[in-house]
Amino acid sequence: MHEMGIAQNILDIALNAANQEGATKISRINLVAGELRGLVPMQLTFCFSIVAKDSIASGAYLHVEEVPVSGHCNDCSADFTVEEYNYLCPKCGSTRIQITGGTELRIKDIEIE
Numbered sequence: 001m002h003e004m005g006i007a008q009n010i011l012d013i014a015l016n017a018a019n020q021e022g023a024t025k026i027s028r029i030n031l032v033a034g035e036l037r038g039l040v041p042m043q044l045t046f047c048f049s050i051v052a053k054d055s056i057a058s059g060a061y062l063h064v065e066e067v068p069v070s071g072h073c074n075d076c077s078a079d080f081t082v083e084e085y086n087y088l089c090p091k092c093g094s095t096r097i098q099i100t101g102g103t104e105l106r107i108k109d110i111e112i113e
């Protein structure tokens with residue numbers, strides 16, 4: 001389950017940021033996760049609750065905002081959302097497309113007390 005390692009990473013980053021702000025508690029973490037990461041939000045929040053148990057992030061709410069896969073067509077320059085892993089330009093049918101979004105994984109912001 002690679003969610004456990006990711007949950008640990010998120011926790012480390014959040015704790016670091018909270019530390020710099022002199023926070024005593026992390027109440028919420030907003031995460032942006034691209035669809036191509038193949039993350040299962042429920043598993044991730046579950047793993048997070050385990051790794052965060054003995055830290056100031058214990059009980060923090062991890063919100064996972066999923067970002068769809070987006071692409072750009074090299075033939076007609078259309079920008080679009082890739083649905084169901086269908087890597088074709090919806091406008092001209094070209095396969096010469098470039099993935100422009102959906103692989104990101106980052107913390108958008110955290111709420112501390």
Ligand SMILES: [Zn+2]
Pocket residue numbers: 073074075076077078089090091092093094
């Ligand atoms: Zn096209």
